[in-house]
Amino acid sequence: MNIIPIVFAFDNNLVLPACVCISSLMMNAKEDTFYDIFILHSERINLEKEQLDKIPLYYTNCRVQYRQIDNTFDSAYEIRGITTATYYRLLIPELIPEYDKIIYSDVDVVFREDLSDVYLSTELDDVYLAGVNSLFFLISGYKKYYSSILNLDASKIIYAGNIILNSKLLLSKGIVSKFKDLIKNDYTYQDMDIINIACKGKIKQLPPSFCLTNYLNEIMVYHPDKLEGLWTKKEIHDALSRGIVHYNGQKPWKGYCVNFDIWWEYYRKSPFFDEKFYFDFFYSKLDELDKLTLWRRIKILARWFIVGRK
Structure with a gap:
């Protein structure tokens, strides 16, 4: 043991x-x-x-x-x-x-x-x-x-x-x-x-899988060339696929953020899952989207097509 x-x-x-x-x-x-x-x-x-x-x-x-x-x-x-x-x-x-x-x-x-x-x-x-x-x-x-x-x-x-x-x-x-x-x-x-x-x-220094922050995630996805000599491709892959996800910025139980879906997945599987808390969160976010202006929605879609699909 x-x-x-x-x-x-x-x-x-x-x-x-x-x-x-x-x-x-x-x-x-x-x-x-x-x-x-x-x-x-x-x-x-x-x-x-x-x-x-x-x-x-x-x-x-x-x-x-x-x-x-x-x-x-x-x-x-x-x-x-x-x-x-x-x-x-x-x-x-x-x-x-x-x-x-x-x-x-x-x-x-x-x-x-x-x-x-x-x-x-x-x-x-x-x-x-x-x-x-x-x-x-x-x-x-x-x-x-x-x-x-x-x-x-x-x-x-x-x-x-x-x-x-x-x-x-x-x-x-x-x-x-x-x-x-x-x-x-x-x-x-x-x-x-x-x-x-x-x-x-x-x-x-430990490999990045021990603390995958939002910033590390961003650099690994968009600028892996900047990591040459620091971490191997395997270390980067391991961090992204199974590393410790650290939400050191926005918190997933409060709002949308990078890897927020991973937190909610574990919340749903945990013994502490509460249906009301879960639905209150997502319905409140749907309400926020419904209240967006048409121009704001267009900007979000444009950003997804231009940045999110690179």
Whole structure:
């Protein structure tokens, strides 16, 4: 049996997406995989656990545990509607000392394959963590921000939404304390900036299938030539066909976005499917389309024919 520890952090606003996320994880689990699931939440909220506690009843090859966070992040910088819960991942080595290596994932995610292979094959050795290249070096604004303002190599910036942490080394080298010091600064991309700053030179790059964001998806489809030398064609194919879908922009349970159909597919197959929520969402979107002006509809069709079919 392969025991895979994985951590999530959220508040009551994301309980349903968390249930869908974890359900997708369990739907794709191999028979010999057991997920030890940890949920981090603030001690100041009464986390709604009724649905979460049912997960081990639906899927027997897992357990769900909770770890509370104190007021460490109460005054931490918030931007773009992202709350202080985003910082909780920085305390994982202290909060979950029973594992030397552990996966963290956001919950605006759909898993499409078992994680035991990537977990067991990722040797961290003397690096602090592993993640997927953000490709921010391809965007001039991001490149300038990381190179000029944060003094980092923009070509090595990783996403913080799906990472594998070397908890033992992070603790022994005092990096968690460094995380806490950096929280005092108002970084534009919050925990992601902190992770890339504190772990500079000690980050391992993972294949893109471990964190397929909207932006990565777009580059792979429309500009694969820009990825030569970074990822192989097989790695790109694997990411598009079975990679972890990370909705780091628009959320599929709120509106249309890239790969929104994948989220709804897993929602429909999950034990948490609710017909009313499903129909309310799609009927509301149909109403939005019905209210569009004729010119707006023509523009949408034109864009589909010109851009969508390239």
